[in-house]
Amino acid sequence: MDPVREQILAMTRRHFFGKSAAGIGTAALASLLTPELLADKIDQQESFGLLKKLHVPPKAKRVIWLFMADGPSQLDMFDYKPKLEEFYNKDLPEEIRNGQRITTMTSGQSRFPCAPSLFKFAQHGQHGAWVSELMPEMAKVVDDICIIKSMNTEAINHDPAITYIQTGSQIPGRPSMGAWLSYGIGSANQDLPAYIVLTSRIASGSQTQALFSRLWGSGFLPTKHQGVALRSTGDPVLYLSNPPGVDGASRRRMLDALGQLNQAKHDEVGDPEIVSRIAQYEMAFRMQTSVPDLVDISSEEQHVLDMYGPEVKTPGSYAFNCLLARRLAERGVRFTQVFLRGWDHHGNLPNQIPQLCKAMDQPSAALIKDLKQRGMLDDTLVVWGGEFGRTVYSQGTLTKENYGRDHHPRNFAMWMAGGGIKPGLVYGETDEFSYNVTENPVHIHDLNATILHQLGIEHERLTYRFQGRDFRLTDVHGKVVNDILT
DSSP states (O other), X not given: OOHHHHHHHHOOHHHHHHHSTTOHHHHHHHHHHOGGGTOOOOOTTXXXXXXXXXXXXXXXXXXXXXXXXXOOOGGGTTOOOGGGGGGBTSBOOHHHHTTOOOOTTTTTOSOOBBOOOSSOEEEETTTTEEEETTOHHHHTTGGGXXXXXXXXXXXXXXXXXXXXXXXXXXXXXXXXXXXXXXXXXXXXXXXXXXXXXXXXOOOTTOBOOOOOGGGXXXXXXXXXXXXXXXXXXXXXSTTOSOOTTOOHHHHHHHHHHHHXXXXXXXXXXXXXXXXXXXXHHHHHHHHHHHHHHHHOOTTSOHHHXXXXXXXXXXXXXXXXXXHHHHHHHHTTOSEXXXXXXXXXXXXOHHHHHHHHHHHHHHHHHHHHHHHHHTTOGGGEEEEEEOSOEEEEEESSOOOSSOOOEEEEXXXXXXXXXXXXXXXXXXXXXXXXXXXXXXXXXXXXXXXXXXXXHHTTOOTTTXXXXXXXXXXXXXXXXXXXXXXXXX
């Protein structure tokens, strides 16, 4: 067959539209350069992304996820077990464990001695929520949050577990939640990405696991939906500043010429990733103005800075990142994720967890108060928690002053606030060993389904076809936890 004729017959629908005068690349570039030409008026029922209309009325416009990577101990923070004192140094009853899987780090132990928390708990708020002495500031805002004590997952090791809660699968390669939101409902700010990641400085002496960029990746979605990680030193984003001798006008001319070259290539091959490349270059250009203003906190009032604590002026600190998260929320960023690592307390927990809680407590509570006083908490969904919890039994030697805790996926604690979540609620219950859920279990798929629902998305209807299958964030599982919704 004539090679030319063969190429014509093999032309795909995508190539056809790519070569047409109104190709998707041209439309995409035009919408980036002059978005007002293609944008309709947006109300709260409409979307900036793939979804032209939201599935349900949204209660939240944005999400801030305070991710406590490495698995904070629910037993020492939110899940008060006073009867556990009677079981000090006694082996966990077999009927409680019931042959459940444990990690290789403790599977070789001859004993599984119960380790009650060394920290005191007290009731706070109108409903008497139990909170550890490690979190005095969070104790003051319990009436604004919903504590979920019955979270659970199947993953028992860090990387599969954090990948699971971020992407809905223990196997790497799927899009993260922020990428799904960027794809589905986009960003309300054309000068900032829909999905931004802030990684907080690691506390000295902390035991922590690596954070891989695939945790905020786009998987099989177009790469423009992946999270953008801001750095704490130098340029917040690499190569954001113009090099010496290049001014803004020169950069604009360069991008225009580059856009034309990319458009020509798209017309030739029809690769949708070229459209993503055009979008990313344009976003980077706009971020040259928006990001420096974002990270400059000099205009913040002193009482606000004081509220976040003494480290708020230190870029890369958790306090600075919590304040930055509020500033991103103000600017319409759809999904902000603030990572705080170091909760992997396999040993020496009583000496290590206080310093992490000290770094976490005041800024987290300040974020709730700051959003509330600005009238933003109602439509900002704040989520706090890690990938799993910790065991009631001690890893290693147990003493009256010291213990460690292994990974525990059967139950752990998280909290949510704002965005249509019932405030002042403690939801779910565990047995007296904080080992099994006894009431109102919430799987991580349920959590993700609920977050999407609050943003106006039915989790079963936001899908992407890849390799012949329709994928979604919650895989084939998940149900909205209506009990915690206003």
